[in-house]
Amino acid sequence: MLIKNIKDEVLDLNEKYKKSAEDGYDFWENHVKHVVKESLLLAEKYGADKEIVEIAAMLHDIALMSNVGTKADHNVNGAKIAEEILSKYNVEKSKKERIVGCVLHHRASKYAENIEELCVADADIIAHFDNIPMIFFKSFTWGKMTLNDKDKLIQGFQNDYEDLSERSKKEFKPRYENIMQVLFK
Ligand SMILES: [Fe+2]
Ligand SMILES: [Fe+2]
Incomplete structure (x- = not known):
């Protein structure tokens, strides 16, 4: 029941965000739902508490979805809102x-x-691998990158991978290398 209640709260905020955003960005569809899915897979694999991980994954970017503060402090503001x-x-x-x-x-x-914190942090990154078009969309619109910024895009993927835990790095290395091969080689 708690999971359902929190999901309803997040979906409600998502709708408001979508309506207020100039580009109609759908946070849930493009990012949060993937973080929820990946964090649950990691929780299963790493033996974490699934309820805590699922709820936290739904709430992890709540400050961004609520338009509170900046990206730099969205984890701190998000903790307060959560x-x-x-x-x-x-x-x-x-x-x-x-x-x-x-x-x-x-x-x-x-x-x-x-x-549990590790599962959510790693899932946040693996969710990027699940929706690569979103990375390009954000880079070219919000990030104002152009097709000349290939190096910056590559760096972004590399930084993401580096932020993973050692365990998840091992786990996702083949997938990461495939992605880099397809996109940039
Ligand atoms: Fe975040
Ligand atoms: Fe996120």
Whole structure:
């Protein structure tokens, strides 16, 4: 029930974001749903708490979806918003803290303090591999890149891969190398 309630809250914010965005960007369809899927696969593989991981994945970019603050501090603002949303429901304190921790530390696996935080941080990156057209869309529109910026695009994919945990790097190396081969070789 909690998962359904949080999903409804996030989808509601997503609709508002979509309507307010000039380009009608659909955060859920293009990013968040992929993070949810990948974080659950990692939770299964790495033995993490699936409920915490799923809820945290839904909430991880909530500050961006709510147009609060900037990209640079979206994890900090997101943790506050996640805390507020979770406080509306009867979530036990320790569970709430662990979900909020995943939102706060999702920027890269090096910030993860437990296995749930690692699953969300790594899934955030693997979700990019699931929707490569979105990477190009964002680079060429929001990032104002041109076709001359191939090196920057390559760097972006490399930085993503470097931010993965050592375990996920091993796990996703063949897929990452395939992607780089197809896109840039
Ligand atoms: Fe994020
Ligand atoms: Fe994200």
